[in-house]
Amino acid sequence: MTRLQHFGWFCARGFGPQGxxxxxLGWNWDWTRPEVYQQASRELEQAGFDLLIIEDSPSLGSPETIDLRVRHAFGGPKLDPLLLAPYLFxxxxxxxxxxxVNPAALPPYTAARQFATLHHLSGGRLGVNVVTDTGSARHFGAEPPLGHDGAYDRAEEWVGALRRLWRSWEDGALVADETTGxxxxxxxxxxxxxxxEHFAFDGPLNAVPFPGAEPAIVSPGGSPRGxxxxxxxSDVQLALxxxxxxxxxxxxxxxxxxxxERGRDADAVRVLFAVRPVITTSSEEADRLVRASAEPDDATLHRIAAQQSSDLETDLTTQDLDRPLDTARFGEHVSHGSLRRLTGExxxxxxxxxxxLTDLAKLGRLGDRTGxxxxxxxxxxxxxxxAGWGGDGVLLWGDLHPVTLHRTLDDLVPxxxxxxxxxxxxxPGGLAENLRAF
Structure with a gap:
């Protein structure tokens, strides 16, 4: 018998220009206001989704890619998703x-206190998607950016610090006895x-302990260090x-x-595989879309190059389409996952x-597992x-816009x-309890 799966939605544009x-866009939602996100969140909950992950990049990238990232709103502008969370709760x-959240952006004590506040206010429904984007480091201090593995080392120290702060109130510390005052x-x-190595601060945390589980830790990244x-x-791993x-x-x-290897239960981490389906009303419509994508024109390839440039913080739009890329152009800060998406096999x-780029443009069919x-x-x-192969669920992704959600979910949910x-x-309970329910 097929077991229940966990479902999440990844807001791939972040707290940015949805649609x-x-x-x-003709629906006239204002992306800087909470209403479009609140409406979409209510519908995800109605659909039975476990979690909504809101992407973020606090940086507009390197000087050579700033225009690329904002020209079509692929990489910016973005507002802070942490401050959007209370409206969604x-x-x-x-x-x-x-x-x-990027550990470089928030020192552990500040992060632990803010997250504890949101976790209490939401009844235990906060999670934190920990990213190790090194390209944003220059906005947060004078220290040189860390390499790929070094950024993960810092993130691991940061998460450990959060948990020690959350646990700095031992059992029995909260008395709340009205008879004795x-x-x-x-x-x-x-x-x-x-x-x-990376942080210096003192405990205890000035926040009361949680009545249930701590905020869930979510992580992307398929590299060995990730x-x-x-x-x-992590409680959830986003798998590409x-x-x-x-x-x-x-x-x-x-x-x-x-x-x-780290002394945890083998099934402690829920693995959600990221998928962006195009749901059609018929197999014939699906076949038509796939055929139309088989021979992309140069305009389509340049558009995809602009999208990839944003993710890779490396301008691909000025490169000769008929020559290989100079691999020296990709710095150590470039995401391994982004490079794999570009190169495929x-x-x-x-x-x-x-x-x-042609491979990225081509669509494939769900029916034969080519797309x-x-x-x-x-x-x-x-x-x-x-589910039969060991997955715990799927992470659908796209804009957090009611039209996008309905196009994907109307036929799918039933x-x-x-x-x-x-x-x-x-x-009963919050996010962590729902992740552990099956």
Whole structure:
């Protein structure tokens, strides 16, 4: 029997211009106001989703890519998703809200206190998507940016610091005894000193302990260091991998081993595979869309190059389409996952840019597993397969706009529920409890 799966939505544009460049802009939602996000969040909750992850990049990138990132609003502007979270909690009752946070941007004590505040206010529904973007470091201080693995080392120290601060109120520290008038027992507060490589601060935290689980830690990143981070720290791992049986099982096993190596249960980390389906009303419509994408024109390739330039913080739009890219252009700060999305199975050093971009432009069918265009039933088939191969669920992504959600979910939600894949009710408690419910 197919088991329930966890579902999340990844707001890929972050707290930015939702619907830009799409007909949905005609609905006149103001992306700088909370209403569009509140409406979409209510509908995700109605659909039974566990969590909403809000992407963020605090930086507009390197000087050479600033215009690329803002020209089509691929990489900016963005407002702070942490400050959007209270509006989404107010609009919903069960949905987990997961802003993206860079450890370089918030010192541990400040972060722990702000997250504790939101976790209490939401009834335990806060999560934190921990990213290690090194390109933003110059905005937060004078220290030189860390390399890929060094940024993960800092993030691991940061998460450990948050958890020690959240636990600095020992059992029995909160008394709240009205008969004696005593609110707390200071002897049970851990006034520790943290002096390590990346951070220096003192405890205890000036916030009361949580009645339930702590905020959930979410992480992306499929590099060996990224998976070690997830194994040690994460409640949810966002997985980018080919969605065939061998790849899914291998990825899940790497996460399990990473958890075991850090003394955790093998299944402590929920692995959600990122998918962006194009749901069609018929197989014939899906076939038409796939055929139309097979031979992209240069205008389409340049548009994709602009999108990739934003992710890679490297300008691809000025490159000769018929020559390989100069690999020296990609600095150490460039995301390994972004590079893999660009190259696919090709050799970056020898493959013309046109071939790489053409592969990105081409769509494939859900029915034969060459891509993600297909009917709701075909997508449900994929979710069932992922469940059988060890996946814990899927992460759909796109703008956080009601039109985008309805286009994807209107036909899909009833079919997923009929097949027993999508929850119809939430577990008592907050985000962590719902993630552990199955």
């Amino acid at each position: 830009w460049g799409a007909p949905a 107010q609009a919903t009752s069960h949905l987990g809200v997961v802003p993206t 005593r609110y707390a027992d200071g002897s049970r507060l851990d006034a520790f000193e943290h002096r390590r 998976l070690r981070f997830a194994g040690a720290n 991998a080919p969605l065939d049986r061998a790849s899914v099982e291998a990825y899940r096993e790497r996460v399990r081993l990473a958890a075991i 090709h050799d970056l050093a020898t493959t013309p840019l046109r071939v790489l 993600f265009v297909g009917t709701a039933d075909e997508f449900a088939d994929l979710v069932e397969d992922l 079919i997923l529920r009929r097949r027993g894949l999508l929850r119809t009710q939430y577990a």
